Amino acid sequence: MKYLEDYDVTEEQIEIIKNVLEESDVDEDIFIYSPEKVCKILDLFKGIGVNNIFNVIVTSPAMFYDTVSSIKARLDSYGNNEELAKLINEDPYNLSIVDLI
Amino acid sequence: MNTVELLNKKIEELKSKINNASPDVLPEQQQIINNLLIIDVALDALTFEDELLSDEDKFLNYNFEGVISLLSGYEEKVEKLNKVIRDVKTIISMKKDGEYSGAYSQNQTKQLTDFIKELQSFKEELTEELKKTNNNEDTELLMLELESLRDEMSSSKKRKNITFDMAEALYTGYDILNADPKEVEDLFEDLYLLQGGRVRKVVQRADFNAVLKLYKEFVSPEKIELFEGLLNKYRDEITANIDLDNARAILKFFKEVNILDLFERKTLLNISLYGDSEYVKTIYEKIYSNPNKDKEIYFQDILSSVWICKERRRKKPSSGTRRKNAETTKIKSLASECFNFTYNDFEKNASILAENIDVLDIKNPQVFGAHLRDQCLSSEDIEKNKEIINYMNDNTGRFRKNILIGRALSLGQKYKIPVSFFKGDAEEKLHLSVELGLLNPPITSEFLKYEEEIDLVDRFNDNHPGENIRNYYSRFMSKIVNLSKEDYDNLFLQLHDLGPKEFYKGFFSSKKAGEGSNKYKKSLDDIERLVANKFVKDWYSAYINNYDRYDLDISDYNEYISYSNDIPKGYYDEDILDDPLIQKLEERHCVVDRFNENGKIKEEKNSSVYLFGNTIISRLKVLKNASILRNKYGYLNEDMFLSSIVRNSYLTEESFQNIYDEAYERSTTL
Numbered sequence: 001m002k003y004l005e006d007y008d009v010t011e012e013q014i015e016i017i018k019n020v021l022e023e024s025d026v027d028e029d030i031f032i033y034s035p036e037k038v039c040k041i042l043d044l045f046k047g048i049g050v051n052n053i054f055n056v057i058v059t060s061p062a063m064f065y066d067t068v069s070s071i072k073a074r075l076d077s078y079g080n081n082e083e084l085a086k087l088i089n090e091d092p093y094n095l096s097i098v099d100l101i
Numbered sequence: 102m103n104t105v106e107l108l109n110k111k112i113e114e115l116k117s118k119i120n121n122a123s124p125d126v127l128p129e130q131q132q133i134i135n136n137l138l139i140i141d142v143a144l145d146a147l148t149f150e151d152e153l154l155s156d157e158d159k160f161l162n163y164n165f166e167g168v169i170s171l172l173s174g175y176e177e178k179v180e181k182l183n184k185v186i187r188d189v190k191t192i193i194s195m196k197k198d199g200e201y202s203g204a205y206s207q208n209q210t211k212q213l214t215d216f217i218k219e220l221q222s223f224k225e226e227l228t229e230e231l232k233k234t235n236n237n238e239d240t241e242l243l244m245l246e247l248e249s250l251r252d253e254m255s256s257s258k259k260r261k262n263i264t265f266d267m268a269e270a271l272y273t274g275y276d277i278l279n280a281d282p283k284e285v286e287d288l289f290e291d292l293y294l295l296q297g298g299r300v301r302k303v304v305q306r307a308d309f310n311a312v313l314k315l316y317k318e319f320v321s322p323e324k325i326e327l328f329e330g331l332l333n334k335y336r337d338e339i340t341a342n343i344d345l346d347n348a349r350a351i352l353k354f355f356k357e358v359n360i361l362d363l364f365e366r367k368t369l370l371n372i373s374l375y376g377d378s379e380y381v382k383t384i385y386e387k388i389y390s391n392p393n394k395d396k397e398i399y400f401q402d403i404l405s406s407v408w409i410c411k412e413r414r415r416k417k418p419s420s421g422t423r424r425k426n427a428e429t430t431k432i433k434s435l436a437s438e439c440f441n442f443t444y445n446d447f448e449k450n451a452s453i454l455a456e457n458i459d460v461l462d463i464k465n466p467q468v469f470g471a472h473l474r475d476q477c478l479s480s481e482d483i484e485k486n487k488e489i490i491n492y493m494n495d496n497t498g499r500f501r502k503n504i505l506i507g508r509a510l511s512l513g514q515k516y517k518i519p520v521s522f523f524k525g526d527a528e529e530k531l532h533l534s535v536e537l538g539l540l541n542p543p544i545t546s547e548f549l550k551y552e553e554e555i556d557l558v559d560r561f562n563d564n565h566p567g568e569n570i571r572n573y574y575s576r577f578m579s580k581i582v583n584l585s586k587e588d589y590d591n592l593f594l595q596l597h598d599l600g601p602k603e604f605y606k607g608f609f610s611s612k613k614a615g616e617g618s619n620k621y622k623k624s625l626d627d628i629e630r631l632v633a634n635k636f637v638k639d640w641y642s643a644y645i646n647n648y649d650r651y652d653l654d655i656s657d658y659n660e661y662i663s664y665s666n667d668i669p670k671g672y673y674d675e676d677i678l679d680d681p682l683i684q685k686l687e688e689r690h691c692v693v694d695r696f697n698e699n700g701k702i703k704e705e706k707n708s709s710v711y712l713f714g715n716t717i718i719s720r721l722k723v724l725k726n727a728s729i730l731r732n733k734y735g736y737l738n739e740d741m742f743l744s745s746i747v748r749n750s751y752l753t754e755e756s757f758q759n760i761y762d763e764a765y766e767r768s769t770t771l
Contacts, residue, residue, distance in 0.1 A: 027402060027403075027438075029331075029367050029402065030365075030367075030402050032327075032330075033327055033328075033330070033331050033365070033366045033367050034365045034366060034367070034402060035327070037365060037401075065401065065402070065403050066401075067395075067397040067398050067401060068397070069395075069397055070397075070398075
């Protein structure tokens with residue numbers, strides 16, 4: 001899961017993510033063996049201006065079961081990427097605005 | 102060689118193999134183990150379901166006498182068993198000769214069940230003896246396996262698979278005894294042939310280098326490095342289960358139809374490991390026959406089972422791990438995600454979830470149709486709990502707004518019911534959670550007020566720096582709905598002993614919902630004892646006339662609903678609210694909540710609870726139970742009324758007495 005460091009997630013935060021995955025019953029293997037998909041999803045968030053990727057992961061780890069296109073459609077549904085990113089940066093629970101929690 | 106001769110031969114082989122299995126096992130232990138296994142074979146031959154022999158010919162043809170006579174040192178028991186067998190065979194012969202017709206009499210049925218009981222009790226005796234002679238850990242483990250085997254056999258539904266289970270237990274036993282598993286693998290095949298002539302592919306470990314070579318041939322170079330990591334992680338399971346020719350055929354097919362690279366690594370591994378090359382083609386055609394279908398989902402990590410699982414009955418691949426290897430047993434097997442739902446299950450789940458997306462906590466019904474596997478939930482579970490879903494749909498907003506933890510999340514977020522709520526008996530969980538004060542609690546001075554909840558949230562933040570509080574509660578919510586019966590025992594005890602405020606504090610601050618307060622740690626035995634001491638839930642029948650009958654009426658109705666396609670739309674009969682007893686109950690025990698919403702104090706009737714002093718009773722439960730009983734009998738008397746209120750509730754003697762007094766003072770007090 002070292003690739004998450006490219007998204008400004010620290011080593012310490014990766015450990016927290018592992019714990020969160022275990023507690024939330026989200027399969028850690030997704031993050032270990034499907035990095036391309038995880039990166040595509042995280043790139044969607046970075047692409048619209050979300051900068052706290054760690055919070056996005058721990059707030060909605062089950063989201064990574066979803067497909068990339070489905071998540072993209074949800075982000076697009078808001079209609080204003082800049083504002084949405086601002087809301088998610090302020091409070092990752094705002095992912096629920098686009099039904100991602 | 103006929104079946105009986107084959108069976109005897111097989112037993113001799115079993116004895117011989119076990120006798121030679123390990124020098125660590127004492128001769129007397131070997132004898133006991135032999136006898137246990139012989140009984141397993143005899144029980145295996147006796148298929149007895151629904152109080153009738155399901156296959157009388159099979160029973161007649163099996164040489165039970167021969168099997169039992171192989172046992173040594175238990176002459177008296179053998180004689181008794183032989184007598185029962187002779188009697189039963191006589192009955193069957195009479196039936197076949199037309200000298201007797203119709204169903205077995207009670208006495209005859211009893212003889213048959215006695216026979217099984219005799220064998221099972223004999224097994225228990227032998228197991229006890231084995232315990233006494235046990236002098237090392239390995240034998241203890243073997244004994245546990247044999248006990249587990251016996252438990253399996255006590256379930257008639259599983260008896261059809263007993264040969265497989267038996268073989269698996271034997272495999273573990275051999276493993277523990279350091280015997281060569283190859284010998285057992287041969288035995289598996291023989292046992293399967295003996296069972297019904299079915300040939301089953303035996304477990305043989307594949308060469309890991311050949312496995313690596315196969316995937317290197319098909320997986321793209323940029324993906325192979327991580328793929329090798331995956332193969333290494335699950336090496337034991339893969340080598341124990343893979344059929345290289347079958348895997349190659351699957352990979353080749355995916356390559357031919359240009360979808361090989363679309364699969365996530367683990368999905369591809371799962372399908373090539375456990376899939377069937379022909380079945381995979383069928384699923385591909387189903388998916389691709391609809392040009393409008395979104396296909397991306399079928400390649401995700403969670404959808405392996407769609408490509409693999411042919412029927413609802415889960416097969417049992419070998420974990421490939423040794424009991425002694427603690428490290429490897431910690432890994433969740435690949436098989437655990439491969440046989441949970443079929444393509445049709447998934448499609449049905451997704452469609453049912455899509456229909457209920459407004460009330461359930463789901464985002465993408467397709468994803469969560471698959472994600473249900475983690476909740477062990479099936480479309481049948483959803484159907485079974487359709488009443489409750491309908492009820493929630495009809496009460497839009499009410500539940501969402503008033504879930505205690507939902508309110509702790511606050512700030513106008515929407516609150517939906519986690520899908521896992523519908524795992525198992527959602528109805529009972531719904532009522533118990535209401536009575537525990539976790540769902541729609543009455544907002545009165547005795548219970549937590551909105552402001553106090555927020556205070557708890559703030560306190561939690563101080564204790565858990567760095568963790569997103571809302572994320573924590575989201576996950577916590579799904580834990581609540583997975584509470585087990587034992588958890589409820591523990592939580593009701595805590596509520597009783599600590600009082601509501603302390604109980605909620607402990608409940609919120611514990612990581613596992615079922616644990617509750619860390620000030621209250623009890624063993625399971627203690628909890629069972631304390632529940633029996635402090636609550637009178639097991640004694641309602643002693644106080645209420647015909648309680649057992651009414652209890653059964655309600656169970657029967659719920660059971661009927663579970664399997665009926667004709668599921669009523671409403672949760673309870675609206676007419677029941679016109680019943681005089683219920684009307685009085687509504688007048689006296691309904692609660693009006695006062696709460697702060699956007700800075701304004703609002704008042705609203707709480708539709709979920711009746712409050713008797715400090716005791717919460719689920720209003721929905723009472724109304725539904727009363728509806729069932731009144732519909733069945735055409736009226737609702739005090740006994741039915743009281744049964745409807747107290748059924749399944751954790752009531753202290755004092756609470757019960759109060760409710761009891763009120764119920765029987767119908768014309769005056771109530």
